[in-house]
Structures are given as C-alpha cells and as structure tokens.
Amino acid sequence: MAKQKTAFVCSDCGSDYVKWQGQCGDCHAWNTLKEIRLGPAKGSGRAGASVADQRKGFAGALDSARVLKEIDLDAVPRISSGAGEFDRVLGGGLVSGSAILIGGNPGAGKSTLLLQTMCHLAKSMDALYVTGEESLQQIAMRAKRLGLPTDALRLMAETNVEAIVAAVDELKPRVLVIDSIQVVHTDELTSAPGSVSQVRECAAYLIRYAKQSGTVLLLVGHVTKDGSLAGPKVLEHMIDCSILLEGSEDARFRILRGQKNRFGAVNELGVFAMTEQGMREVKNPSAIFLDRGSEPASGSAVMVVWEGTRPLLVEVQALVDDSQLGNPRRVAVGLEQNRLAMLLAILHRHGGLQVGDQDVFANVVGGVKVLETSADLALLLAIVSSFRDRVLPTDLVVFGEVGLSGEIRPVPNGQERLSEAVKHGFKWAIVPKGNAPRADIKGMRVTAVAKLSEALAALE
Template sequence: MSKARTKFVCQNCGMETPAYYGRCPQCGTWGSMVETVEARGPARERRERGMPATRPARLSEVTSAEERRKVVPIGEFNRVLGGGLVPGSLVLLGGDPGVGKSTLLLQVAGLLAPSAGPVVYVSAEESTQQIKLRADRLGITADDLYLLSETNLEAALDAVDPVKPGLLIVDSIQTVYLDDLTSAAGSVSQVRECTARLMQYAKPRHLPVFIVGHVTKEGAIAGPRVLEHMVDAVLYLEGERYHQYRVLRAVKNRFGSTDEVGVFAMTGDGMQEVANPSEAFLQERSPDTHGSAVGVTLEGTRPILVEVQALTSNSAFGLPRRTANGFDNNRLQMLVAVLSKRVGLGLGSQDIYVNIVGGLRIAEPAADLAVVTAIASSYRERPVDPNTVVIGEVGLSGELRSVNQIERRLNEASKLGFARAVVPAPGGRRQLPKVSGIEVIPAASAAEAIEMALVHGPVGGS
C-alpha cells in the first residue's frame, strides 16, 4: 500500500515545505502555499521492497536508428520545429489568450490526420460541439481527426489508447488533472504530474504530443519552471491581439534550432502562413513620412525587412517619456543618450515613442541604426530616403559596429527594390560587401549614417 504524505507547495515558484507559511520563503509571495497530498509512486515502492530496477545498457548495445520526422504541411510551422515532429516528442505551445494557439493546432491536426494516422484533439476547455464550430469555420473535414472533451487526464488517455493515434493534442495542461493529487487543476503539482504522465505515455509509443500552455501576465508559461525542462520543445505564439500578424518562435528545441521564426496572418479562415514577411510588413509603408526607417533584422536564417517608426514631441512634464513597442525599452534609453551626446540632437525635453510595425518584436542589435535614424528623422522633420535601408549596431561612442550575415540582409533588401543601403564601414581586413542591384554606402558613426540616410542635407544639433 502506498503511504501518502502531506506537503505545502508554492503556486508561484514551486517550493515545497512540510509546514504552512503565509509567505513563501523562496519567492516572497503571500498566500501561495497550497496543501497537497502526494502518494509514493510504484518505483519507490519497488526499491523499498528490493525488487530489481532497470538494467543499464552498454553504449555499444544501444541502437542508433534515426527517427523519421513527421513533416507538418505548414511550412512556417515546420521551420520552427526544425523540419518536422520527432516521434515521442513533447512540444509545449504558449501564448497570450486569444492569440490563436487553439486555432493553429486545430489546423495542424486537420492537415496531419490524413498522413500521420489518427489525430486526437483533447480539449479540457471546450466541448466537442464548440471545437466542431471552429473546424467548420476553418474548413477542416478530416475523417481521422478525433475530438474529446475531458478534464481527467487518466480518463482521457484511457479513451485515446484504443484509437492508436499518430498525434495527440492536449488543450490545455493547466485545465487537466489527475485523481491521485488532491490539489486543484492548474496548481504546480497538477501541472508537473500531468506533464510527467503525458511523457510516460508518449515516449514508449513514439507518439508526438502537443501541449497548450497558458501564460502569466509577465509572459511566461504558467506553472512551475520545471515544466519547460520536462518537454522537448517550447514554442511561443507572439503578436498583438488586435494586429493581423503572429510570430511563432522557439525558445527551446532539443531537435532543432531556436533561432527560426514562423510568420502567420490571422484571417477569418484561420492562420495563413506568410511566405514573404518582409513584403507583408512593408506593404502599408508611406515613403515620405517623417520618423520612418527600414531596417533588416535576422530571425534565424531568414532576413526580414521591418519598418521602424518614431515620434518625438515636446514633453509637457519635467521628465520626458521613452516608450517602445516591439523594441527593448532599456536599449531605447541608451540609443537616445547616444543621439543626445554623440550626434548632438536636443532630445532632453522630447517625449520619444518607437514602434515596430506589424507587431514584430526585435531583440537584435542590428536594428539600432534604424531606430536612431527614425528618431532623427522625426526630430529634424525630414524623411528618410524611401529607397534606403539602414543596418548596423550603435555603440556608446556613437560608432557603428558590424553585424553578421550582411550579404544575406542586402540580398533581401535588393529583392524588394531598395537601391541604397547604409552599413557599418568595414574595419581590419574586412571588405565592403558587394551585392548586385543595391548601392552599399559605408558609415563609421551614427551621425554619418543619419546624414547619408536623411534627405536634404546634413543632420546637426538644434
């Protein structure tokens, strides 16, 4: 007989203690300790009874047969996964409410069902009738797609087992529970144990599993941090809820790169992959607008042209505002200081707003020059040359630093019709890149680059 024991688990950080605390000793959260009854598992009972455990195998005895991936018929999704689904892998998909997680996975299920065998979609949040309504809207009519509405994970797996699926989707991990635990669904212990149960079910059957995860207000996956360590891949579906475009990004992938992104457009017919994100992000660009510059960011192996908008205005208060959407706010503060000190722009009394068009989030330093050029354009009320792209990292001394894969970025800009590119001047033994169809202009500093990018003369202080 398994002997149960009682412990208290923090619902914020997952710390376990034998006694109750009003405030968690580890993370300091008040009222987060929840009593949990946990039974000893069969493995521990087997060790206590002296039963033999699993025998370790020699390296030479282990077969190294390569597992064949299941290719997802959505190119952007397949790119982020690293070429397809690995049998037996657990993939966690997170994102804000309403961003399109369930819609995207239902489309994947409908497209994979004819080729990967039966696909079971387990929903603990919606009824089968509600899922059917979404499937009708998306035009999904696959015969091998099975729907199941169940919150008890053990009951769901018992119902799934006779189907012998080729893909299992659980939506979501925070709403399913196990009877062995007394805590409520969504608690730290339930999320951890449900994920472990799915892993035990999937690995021996070589069954790929998609798990949908809710996110907290800080943007992290809700539940214990160990959840992200247990799964094989963690994907985030990003994008503003009221914007059209969504970006699928991998932050962990045991079977592929974490640098690739997939771009989708949310439409009435579901998620539509965007084959050329650069063209999509620039389609509404006005060429003669002050405070607009085009940069080239690299997401994995794919260069993407993005429009950076900036607005400067006289501050009505003593402390001017610095606000960024899709760009790191701390880096914006640094770039504004460089513009004030090294370029000579009087931004000390200016409110500055920066926006990355299309809902894309940029963390690459190569977008620095586009940001400072857009700010200078708005402040001087002079537009950037509409045929020019700017690429480069800005240092604290106002110098421009080189970025990687500059030729690939320039080729993408040339394909979209840009005739000029302002890039960091090569140093040492490096040479200026040569790309047909585009004039490459070197600049040693941010002030020099701004002078070359803006129309009608040089840029100076006010």
C-alpha cells in the same frame, strides 16, 4: 500511516524548498512558493510490475550504454505538420516522442492552428485531439466553418489524466493534442486543476508516456497577464519545445515564436494570417511588415533583423515631440525600453543631438518584437529623421549595433541581410564597417560606417 512528503516549488523559476518562505532565494520573487505533494512516479515501482516496467524512466525505456557514433539518426524522422511556417519554428517538423508546449493569449488562435494541423495529419496517421475546455460539438462546428476534413480525426472530451492515458494506450495515436494542460487533473492529488501540483504531475505523466511510446505530444498552455506561461516554471524544463503564439484579438496577423527547441533553432519566427478559413501561413512576411504608406513621412526607417534562421525586413517608426511634462516620456513598443534610453544618451554624447526636453516614442510596425541589437542604428536614424522632420530615402535599409562610445559594431549574417534587402528592391544600405561586403552587390550601394557621426553625415 506514513506521512505524506511535500515540497514547495516556485512558480516563476521552478526552484524547490523543503519549507515555505515568503521570497524565492533564486529569482527573488515574493509569494510564489506553492506546496506540492511528492510521491512515486506513476507506472514505476508499483506492486506486481515487471523489472522492465520499473526501469522505464522519464525519457523512455532504459537501455544499455551505446557508443555515440552507433546511434542511428534515421530512426527519428520528421513529420510535416502541413504548414511550412509551423515546420520552420519546430525545426523542420514534428519529432516522434517529443513534447511540445504551445502558449498564447486567449483568442490568439492556438486551438485553430492545432485543429488544422491535426486534420491534416489524420489523413496519413492516427491522431487524437483531447479537449477539456470545449465540447465536441464546438470543435466540430469550428472544423465545418473552416472547411476542414472531418472523416479521420478522433476527438475526446476528458480532463482526467488517467483516463486520457488509458484511451491513448488503446487507440495508440502517433500525434496527441491536450487542450489544455491547465484543466487536466489527476485523482492522486486533492488540489484544484490548474494548480502547480496538478499541472506539474499531469504534464510529467503525459510526457513520460509520450517518451515511452514515441507519441508526439502537443500541450496547449495559457499565459498570465504579464505574458509568461501559467503554472510552474519547471514545465518549460520538462518539454522539448516551447512555442508562443503572439498577437492581439483585433490583429490580423499572428506570430509564432520558438522560445526553446531541442530539435532546431531558438527564436525562430513563423507568421500566420487569421482569416475566415482559419490560420493561413505567410511565406513572405517581409512584404507585409514593409507595407508603408503612399506618402513618405519622417521618422520611418527600414531595418533587417535576424529571426532564427532567416532575415526579416521590418519598419521602425519614431516620433519626437515637445514635452509638456517636467519628465519627458520614453515609450518603446516592440523594443526594449531601457535600450531606448541608452541610445538617446549616445545620440546626445556622440551625435550632438539633444532630445532631453522631448517626448520620444518608438514603434516596430506589425507587432514584431525585436530582441537583437542590430536595430540600434535604424532606431537612431528614425529618431533623427523625426526630430529634424526630414524624410529618409524610401530605398534605404539600415542595420548595426551602436556601442556606448559611439562606434558601430558589426552584427551576424550581414551578407544574408543585404541579399534579402536587394530582393525587396532596396538600393542603398548603411551598415557597420565590419559587415561591408567584399565584392560589390549588383543594384545596391553600400555605405560602411564605423562611428555614429559617420552615419549621420551620410544622410546630410
């Protein structure tokens, strides 16, 4: 009897090793190596298979080499999901033969969003929703509660990947949903569903079939406590698009963020509102994130961040208070913690403001996570406003990156950011000198600054 080949794969970064070791040599994480069984890929090299079947690979059926300019791009049309915000994150819609992973915390609304999408698509094409966590009655009750059309969508409750592919091969749907990949298992592995081996092999089996048949595959994935996708990290390398649905259970709004996309922009943002009728898209998210209080307060500033392919206006708040501890606190919600500490040092060195004995709290309103550096200047002005207890003008918008020497560096798409601010009624903007518009903008006064000291002087 031949010895079964095994390998050890890191669940954090996907690196593989021939034997177990305590620490991964690539990502330096401890106790993340899991044993998996190696075997021939399903559907390839089996006895009695034709030569054409054996030549089918992970990305579909193999073909002869072709010149790049001879490839017909019209053969890959986009399929609208029925929600403009979802299509925006996907890069314009669903692509035939693509594998899309949608992750999020329990209760974020993944199943609700996909059920709405599948009911819409089932009106014009064959669609199949495979559930492994809920019964068919539970899904039917949700569809009835949301008022969705139920006369065309096919449902199936199954967790065995071989049975799923057999049913899909018979029904031949254009769109397939697997909810979720963590509960799907294969009979060829003895490990429990949700393990590294099961998730990796089942996902590879489903993705291979989707590539060969041109089926749109939507996989639902859970996340761990730290917010990362549960299962092997290699799963994110196998798929075409990775989307994360953010939002706590008690929050009304959900943010759909693209983390990887082979067919569109990365870090694209879509906003939905959780209502009694399900997930409703928010076409103007800036108006929601700018829902400020009736009375102006100190420590608040409006900034323009760039999310994917569009500008977004959000409010950043800061609170500076006397510290009762020997080591003052530095808390950032929606911002990078280390960058807040760096900006406070810049403020002391080049702005002449000492907050070393103060607790500093920073928050981005609406639960938005700001990942770019254009929020530096707005955050510093909010901190100064709270420390001096001076209210910033309500019609002021700010953006710009702050360097270690106190210089204000330009950011991409400065003109588009100013245009978005004008649409929402802002009349004054403090921007980097490199983003100063060449022509005057009607209805807006633009103050271009090159140093942090100039930005602070403009508010005097």
